[in-house]
Amino acid sequence: MKSIRLSPRAVVRALFVLCLLGIAFLLGNLGCSSGAICYRNTDCPYASDCKQGTCVRRLSSEAGGGSSIDEGAAGAIDASQTPDAN
Amino acid sequence: MSLKSGPLRASVSISALIGAIFLARPAHAEGLLLDGTFGIGSGLEGGDTGTGQFGWRRARLHITTGMDFRNDESQADALGFRVFAEIEKRATLGGEARYERWLSHNVGAYGGLIGVVTPETLFGVTTGMDLVIPFGKRAGLFLEPSFSALPVGSDLPSSGPLVWLLFSAGLRLGL
Numbered sequence: 443m444k445s446i447r448l449s450p451r452a453v454v455r456a457l458f459v460l461c462l463l464g465i466a467f468l469l470g471n472l473g474c475s476s477g478a479i480c481y482r483n484t485d486c487p488y489a490s491d492c493k494q495g496t497c498v499r500r501l502s503s504e505a506g507g508g509s510s511i512d513e514g515a516a517g518a519i520d521a522s523q524t525p526d527a528n
Numbered sequence: 529m530s531l532k533s534g535p536l537r538a539s540v541s542i543s544a545l546i547g548a549i550f551l552a553r554p555a556h557a558e559g560l561l562l563d564g565t566f567g568i569g570s571g572l573e574g575g576d577t578g579t580g581q582f583g584w585r586r587a588r589l590h591i592t593t594g595m596d597f598r599n600d601e602s603q604a605d606a607l608g609f610r611v612f613a614e615i616e617k618r619a620t621l622g623g624e625a626r627y628e629r630w631l632s633h634n635v636g637a638y639g640g641l642i643g644v645v646t647p648e649t650l651f652g653v654t655t656g657m658d659l660v661i662p663f664g665k666r667a668g669l670f671l672e673p674s675f676s677a678l679p680v681g682s683d684l685p686s687s688g689p690l691v692w693l694l695f696s697a698g699l700r701l702g703l
Contacts, residue, residue, distance in 0.1 A: 454635050458657055461673040462695065479583065481575035481690065482683045483648050484618040492685035495578025 561598040565610075565670060567698020568592070576688035587692055588616040595703075596628060604630045608638065620644045620683075624654060634660040634668070642676050644683060650690060652678030666702035671695075 448456070479495045480486055486497035573587035594610035610624040626640025636658040644650040656674030663669065674696065679689035 450631060451635065454631060454637075454657070458635075458659055458671075458673065461657065464693075479577050479585075480685070481573065481577065481583070481585070482650075483685055484614075484620055484683050486618075488618065493578070494685075 559600045561600050561603065562703040563596040563598070563606075564594070564701045564703050565596070565698060566593045567670065567672070567696045569672070569694045569696025569698075571692065571694035574691040574693070575684075576686040578686065582688070587694060588614040588620075590614055590694060590696065592696060592698070594624070606630065606636075608640070614644075618647060620648070621646050622650070626654065628658070634662065636660075642678065644678075644681065648681065648683035650678045650681035650683045652676055652680065652689065654692075656694075660700055668700045669697065670700040671697050 480492035480497050481495075483490075483492050486492050489500050490497045491500055492498075569590045569592065571587045572584050574582055574584045577583040590612050592610050592612040594608060596606045596608040598606040606628040608624075608626045608628050610626070612622050612624065614620045614622075622642065622644035624640055624642045626638040628636050628638040630636035637656070638658065639653070639655040642652055642654040654674055654676035656672055659671045660668040661671070672695070674692070674694050676692040676694070677689050678684075678692070684690060
């Protein structure tokens with residue numbers, strides 16, 4: 443049986459193409475979440491933090507009496523603090 | 529005519545030596561080769577959705593600029609530095625230091641450290657490949673797929689790492 447020999451350059455090109463295809467596949471097929479979920483604190487507007495995938499407003503020290511996060515009495519989240527959609 | 533006198537011999541030797549010194553071409557010293565890059569990229573960003581599950585979304589747009597330093601006697605090895613900005617949502621500024629290994633003049637791979645420094649911090653490691661499509665002798669278009677894992681920083685709301693699968697493209701110029 444004839445063996446196939448690939449040059450190092452051909453291997454690198456193949457890996458490069460595979461990488462591009464992988465990214466295209468992920469972009470096209472995996473269920474990317476919408477902009478409604480935050481993954482990073484900088485997904486949220488200024489003076490807000492990302493908690494449990496949702497942006498919550500950070501209270502100022504004067505108004506919050508030392509508390510840093512405003513989740514409301516029952517943990518309700520300020521609806522105006524949604525992450526910016528992509 | 530023979531040169532018998534000592535002073536005459538000495539003067540001929542000295543003048544020949546001086547002539548050799550001034551006419552000789554300077555030795556080729558070890559030099560530094562610089563390449564500048566400017567590119568734009570995006571891709572996928574993965575992270576903890578806050579429910580313990582890992583999710584993906586489109587990564588923010590990255591604008592990157594930087595330089596590669598190579599020794600002209602060992603052009604396969606390079607040290608690269610990048611500065612990048614994410615220009616969507618709250619803009620961030622970060623940097624990258626990488627070791628590059630060029631398999632040929634146009635194909636290379638790299639690994640290094642990456643981080644975002646403001647307004648929040650993120651730090652991790654990165655690896656990727658470079659393919660340069662030359663335009664003329666000194667310029668080229670670079671294509672760069674990369675993978676980065678950033679497990680540390682104040683930008684992370686949970687303990688899970690943030691992952692970037694990015695594809696960047698731009699201009700590469702020999703300086």
